[in-house]
Amino acid sequence: MTALALEIGPTRFAASRVAQDVEADDVRQVPIPADGAWDRCLALLKEVAEGREITALGIACAGPIDMAAGVVAPAEIAEWRTGFAIVAAAEAAFPGASVYLAVDGVCLALAERNIGAAKEAMDALALTVSDRIRGGITVGGFVVVGRTGNAGNIGHVLVPGYDEPCACGSRGCLEAVAGGAAAVRWAQDRGWGGASVDELVAAARVKDEIAAAALGRAGTALGLAIVSTAALLDLDLAVVGGTMAAAGPALWEPLSAAVAAHAQLSYLPGLRVVPSTLGELGGLAGAGLLALTPRR
Template sequence: MVAIALDIGATKFAAATVDSNGIPENPQRIAVPESGVWAACHELLTAVAAGQRVTSVGIGSAGPVDIAAGVSGPLNIPEWAAGFPLVESVRKLFPEAEIRFAIDGACLALAEQRLGAARGADNALCMTVSSGIGGGVISDGRVVMGRTGNAGHVGHIVVPGNEEPCACGGFGCVEAVASGKSAVRWARRQGWTGTTGVELAAAARAGTPIAVAALERAGTAIGAAVASAAALLDTDLVVIGGGFAQSGEPLWGPLRAAAAAHARLAFLRELRVTPSELTDQATLRGAAILALPGA
């Protein structure tokens, strides 16, 4: 018998078996294909299960989601953007399993609260800054899910001074300005010739002017969003993880400066913005916690 954790990301899927302490073991990852998305996910889960009887599955998915309906609708996965019946599909694959499903930001918050930089915090905002931007909320010691399961979806806070169109249909969302994909897109419009957020961050650390400007723009937008969300939630801790969040000082310097410039209310004076301790495994670790009975 085995429990499985599944992380549905915008650009990759990850899955692992889960040990008795809620830690994912021997994770396997695949890139999200342009088509045949469920077939690829099915193959991944089958490989991880390796013929064992699966008794529980914890799923963390990029959003938006509809938890009651068991539907995943990541904006960055076109084939699923209108809504894919993820829980029903996993249940058909593992009919004996108990399935627990949450948005990736809630899994991130759960993992940070149990294992990471939010240990011991009763109130915190946990964010992921990667190909997209998401988040989860810890309030009065509990991870908040919200009406449909999308609480903490901070990527769609609108940041001042930006009119970038967003995949959600709006414009000026911090995800449209400051995610890794968005920063790369902006830099390329300015003449930079690289293609990935990792390359952009390396160029910024090396002092390439366009890359420096791109990360300053992204960090400033994230910092403004952090201050707004912290004021709304009355929290003094924001934890930020994800691949693009590992870009170093060219991103974090402007981020912290913008957060400090906007967080001027008395109850925000002690606001701390800190990197995740769990890097890019946070969502999978949260999904693993979900997979444990009684989590």
């Protein structure tokens, strides 16, 4: 009797078996293929299952999703952009298993609330800043899902003072300014010679001026978006994870300065912003919690 967790991110699939204490067992990751995404995803799940009977599967997927219909439409997987019925496909692959789907940011918030840095907070924002930005919110101790399952999508909150075009079709979205891919492009446009978020973070840590400026710009935008979200929802904590969060002072100092400068409402000065303790697998841990949570 085995529960599985699956995370569908912007660039890779990750899967694991899930112990009752939500510890991931034998995490495996593969790049998302150019085509045949579900076949590769299913092969990965079966590799992890190793012939065991599967009783539950939790799926964390990059948005947008339609949670009620069990359909996902992540922009990074071309063949799924118009909608892929992943819950029905998983139920067919694992007959008798209970299959649960949530957007990756909701799964991240679920993990932070239960086993991460937000477990003592009733009202919190959890976000991961890597190539993309994903987020989820906890209000009154409960993770907010939203009408379609896409609540907490802070990557598409508009940041004042910025006008960069976003992949969603809008302009000035947080992800278009502070996401890792956007920060890399900004640095490259100013002569930086690297190619990835990891390289940008490493360069900023050794005081490369352009890389540090890119991280500083991202940190300021993140701080503005965090304060706006906290003001709207009366939050007392924001947890930041992902590749960019490892950049150290280059990101965290401008982020903290933006929060301090703009958290002026009487209920906001206590707003805390802390690093995640879950690493890159927060969404996968949340998918495991989805699989293990009892339903009435």
